[in-house]
Amino acid sequence: MISDQKREVLRVSGLKKCISKRTLVDDITFHINEGEIFGFLGPNGAGKTTIIRMLVGLIRPTAGSVSIFGHHLARDPLNALKHVGCIVENPELYPYLTGRENLELFSRMTEGVPPERINQVAQQVELGDRLDDTVKTYSLGMKQRLGLAQSLLHRPKLLILDEPTNGLDPAGIREIRQLILQLAQMEKMSVLISSHILHEIQLMCDRVAILNRGRMIRVSPVERLLEGDGPVEWGIDPLDRGLEVLQSLPYVHDLEPLSDRRIRTHIPEEKIGDVNRELIRAGIRVEAMDRQSLTLEDIFLQMTEGDSSG
Numbered sequence: 001m002i003s004d005q006k007r008e009v010l011r012v013s014g015l016k017k018c019i020s021k022r023t024l025v026d027d028i029t030f031h032i033n034e035g036e037i038f039g040f041l042g043p044n045g046a047g048k049t050t051i052i053r054m055l056v057g058l059i060r061p062t063a064g065s066v067s068i069f070g071h072h073l074a075r076d077p078l079n080a081l082k083h084v085g086c087i088v089e090n091p092e093l094y095p096y097l098t099g100r101e102n103l104e105l106f107s108r109m110t111e112g113v114p115p116e117r118i119n120q121v122a123q124q125v126e127l128g129d130r131l132d133d134t135v136k137t138y139s140l141g142m143k144q145r146l147g148l149a150q151s152l153l154h155r156p157k158l159l160i161l162d163e164p165t166n167g168l169d170p171a172g173i174r175e176i177r178q179l180i181l182q183l184a185q186m187e188k189m190s191v192l193i194s195s196h197i198l199h200e201i202q203l204m205c206d207r208v209a210i211l212n213r214g215r216m217i218r219v220s221p222v223e224r225l226l227e228g229d230g231p232v233e234w235g236i237d238p239l240d241r242g243l244e245v246l247q248s249l250p251y252v253h254d255l256e257p258l259s260d261r262r263i264r265t266h267i268p269e270e271k272i273g274d275v276n277r278e279l280i281r282a283g284i285r286v287e288a289m290d291r292q293s294l295t296l297e298d299i300f301l302q303m304t305e306g307d308s309s310g
């Protein structure tokens with residue numbers, strides 16, 4: 001095999017879910033490549049959990065198809081899900097059992113998990129020294145790590161995690177993030193991770209799908225998403241004449257006066273020099289020009305502007 005092309009581990013086409021005449025998600029199409037960390041980013045209620053539940057066979061799609069490692073989920077669920085590990089919403093754990101007993105119980109329910117695997121996964125999630133304590137004494141972060149260990153028992157090649165950092169404190173969030181990055185790298189695992197936290201997705205993912213109101217509004221590599229027309233702030237004098245010049249230029253948009261000498265615009269990067277020249281040619285003093293970089297938050301707000309369910 002001489003191919004540079006990465007293998008697809010998951011392909012989702014036209015996925016839709018309706019419940020009693022209400023469309024929860026619609027027209028969801030994307031794929032995940034081998035070794036890729038793919039993010040679902042969207043506010044609460046965007047449909048992330050609903051899609052994930054369909055991907056792991058917990059609920060049936062109204063339309064569309066899911067194929068995992070080339071196996072059609074609806075027609076061949078056992079093979080499709082054989083190499084998938086997941087935590088949907090919260091990990092299912094028995095609080096009155098120890099971490100080890102929980103893992104033993106789950107390993108007995110899963111085919112082909114040798115006994116030594118329990119210590120391996122506990123080490124991987126750095127839970128080794130608390131493994132024999134009861135789960136009810138665990139912090140939320142430790143419970144998440146035990147859930148992660150449980151999902152790793154059968155050596156999955158695709159890990160699906162629904163908001164794994166939800167409710168954790170900043171240190172716990174960082175631990176889980178580092179763990180996921182390590183697993184993806186060392187175990188060559190692909191990961192689908194959902195979050196409503198822009199920063200998280202930005203730090204972890206290779207590509208991101210932005211979801212809002214049950215629709216996928218964009219799928220893009222994280223770095224390309226940030227390449228948009230970032231805000232540019234101008235210090236100009238006089239402001240009213242500067243405003244006229246800026247308004248006359250077709251590639252300048254979203255003008256927003258900030259003070260009596262400052263104005264914010266959105267301009268493609270390659271046009272910034274042209275704007276500067278036009279202002280000077282019109283006899284306007286350009287006192288400052290600050291180009292601000294876009295954050296995922298800006299992009300998300302731009303994309304969902306006027307489309308928020310509140």
Ligand SMILES: Nc1ncnc2c1ncn2[C@@H]1O[C@H](COP(=O)(O)OP(=O)(O)OP(=O)(O)O)[C@@H](O)[C@H]1O
Nearest residue numbers: 019024042043044045046047048049050051163196
């Ligand atoms: N069984 C159900 N019956 C009716 N509506 C549902 C059902 N499950 C989810 N919904 C609705 O579907 C929409 C999407 O919910 P979903 O839980 O998938 O969103 P989410 O992006 O995961 O958000 P959150 O982070 O809040 O869980 C929401 O408006 C929710 O109220």
